[in-house]
Amino acid sequence: MSDRRRTALLQAAGWHLVLVALSLVTVFPLLWAILTSFKPANEVFDLAPVSAHPTIANYADVLTRWPAGELIGRTAVMATGVAAGQLVIAVLAAFALAHARRRARSVVLLLTALSLAIPPQALIVPQFLLAARLGWLNTEAGLIVPQLGSSALAVLVLLQHVEALPPSLTAAARLEGARLHEVLWHVVLPGLRPAIAALGVLVFITTWNEYLWPLLITPDALHTTVQVGLAQFETAEGINYGGLLAAATLTSLPIVVVYLAASRRITDAFLTSGLR
Numbered sequence: 001m002s003d004r005r006r007t008a009l010l011q012a013a014g015w016h017l018v019l020v021a022l023s024l025v026t027v028f029p030l031l032w033a034i035l036t037s038f039k040p041a042n043e044v045f046d047l048a049p050v051s052a053h054p055t056i057a058n059y060a061d062v063l064t065r066w067p068a069g070e071l072i073g074r075t076a077v078m079a080t081g082v083a084a085g086q087l088v089i090a091v092l093a094a095f096a097l098a099h100a101r102r103r104a105r106s107v108v109l110l111l112t113a114l115s116l117a118i119p120p121q122a123l124i125v126p127q128f129l130l131a132a133r134l135g136w137l138n139t140e141a142g143l144i145v146p147q148l149g150s151s152a153l154a155v156l157v158l159l160q161h162v163e164a165l166p167p168s169l170t171a172a173a174r175l176e177g178a179r180l181h182e183v184l185w186h187v188v189l190p191g192l193r194p195a196i197a198a199l200g201v202l203v204f205i206t207t208w209n210e211y212l213w214p215l216l217i218t219p220d221a222l223h224t225t226v227q228v229g230l231a232q233f234e235t236a237e238g239i240n241y242g243g244l245l246a247a248a249t250l251t252s253l254p255i256v257v258v259y260l261a262a263s264r265r266i267t268d269a270f271l272t273s274g275l276r
Contacts, residue, residue, distance in 0.1 A: 037245035044241045058246035066232065066247055067222065074140070075225040076254065078214070079207040081144035083200045090154035090199070091192065095184050097155070098162045109159075115152045121212065123149070128216050138223040143214060147207065154199050161195040162188060201262040205255045226251040 036044060037058055039051040062068055097105050127146045136142030165188065173183045189196075211227040218224040221232065230251070233244040 033245045034249055037242060037249050039242060041240075041242055058242040059250070061243050062247045062250060066243070067229070068226075068247065068250060070222065071224065071226045071229040072251060072254065074143075074223065075208055075227075075251075077140055078143040078147075078210075078225060079204045081140065082147045082207040083203040085144065085148040086151040086154050086203050087196055087200055089148060089151045090158045091184075091189070091196070093151070093155045094158035094162045095180075095188055097159055099180070109156075112152045112155055120150060124212065124216065127213075131217055136217065138218050138220045142217040143225070146217075147210070147213065154203065157199060158192065158195060161192055165191045197262055201258055204258060208255050 032049060035049050035051070038054045038056065039046070040053060040055050040057070043051050043053070097108060100108070127149075131137065131142045131146055134141075136145070169187050169191075170183055173187050178186070209227060210225070214225040215228045218228070221229070226247075230244060230247055233240045233247065
C-alpha cells in the first residue's frame with residue numbers, strides 16, 4: 001500500500017471517528033430519555049442508565065389517562081395542512097418569480113429575504129386577534145392558516161430549483177403552445193418532486209414541534225397539540241418525569257418515521273439546490 005493511500009485511509013478513518021463521536025453526543029440524550037421512560041418513579045433520578053426493575057407502567061398510564069390519540073391526530077392534521085399549504089404557496093411563488101421581470105423580481109426577493117429577519121413571535125398578537133375575531137379558537141383553521149405566512153424560506157429554496165431546471169424544457173413547451181399553467185404542471189412540477197418532498201418533510205417536522213402558537217390558539221386542553229399537551233404532566237404535586245418521557249417518546253415516533261423515510265430525498269434536494 002502506497003503512503004498516499006495509507007494517508008487517505010487514515011484521514012477517512014479519523015473523520016469517521018469524529019462523526020461517530022458527534023453522533024453519540026447527539027443520540028445520548030435521546031437514548032437516556034427513552035431508557036428513563038421505562039423506569040419506575042423511585043428510579044427516575046438514578047444515574048444507572050438501565051433500570052433494575054424496568055416497567056411499561058408509564059406507557060400504560062399515558063395511553064389510558066392521557067388523550068394521546070386525539071392530540072397526535074390533531075397535531076398530524078395541523079402539520080400536514082401547514083406543509084401542504086406552504087408548498088402550494090411556495091411552488092406558485094417560485095414559478096412566478098422565475099418568470100417575472102428583473103426589477104419586480106428583485107423587489108419581491110428583497111422583501112421575501114427581509115421577512116426572514118422578522119421573528120414569528122413579533123406577529124403573534126395581530127395574528128391571534130385576527131384569528132379570535134374570525135372565531136378560529138380551538139379549530140383546525142386557527143392552527144393552520146396563520147402559519148401559512150411563514151413560507152418565505154420555502155419560496156427561496158424552490159426558486160433555486162426552478163431556476164436549476166434546463167431552460168430548454170420550458171422553452172420547448174412554450175413553442176408547442178403550452179400555457180404557463182400547463183408548463184408548471186407538466187414540466188416544472190415533475191422536476192421539483194425531490195425538492196417538494198424534502199421541504200414538505202422539513203415543514204411537517206417543524207410544525208409538529210411548534211409550541212407557542214398552538215398554546216395561544218387552542219386554550220382548551222382537549223383541542224390542542226402534543227407539544228402543549230405534554231405540559232399536562234406537570235401538576236401541583238410535581239412533574240411526572242416517567243410519564244412525560246414516555247409521552248414524548250410516543251409522540252416523537254411519527255416524525256422519526258417520516259424523517260427516516262425521506263432522509264435521502266432531503267439530503268439530495270439540498271445538495272443539488274442551485275446546480276444546473
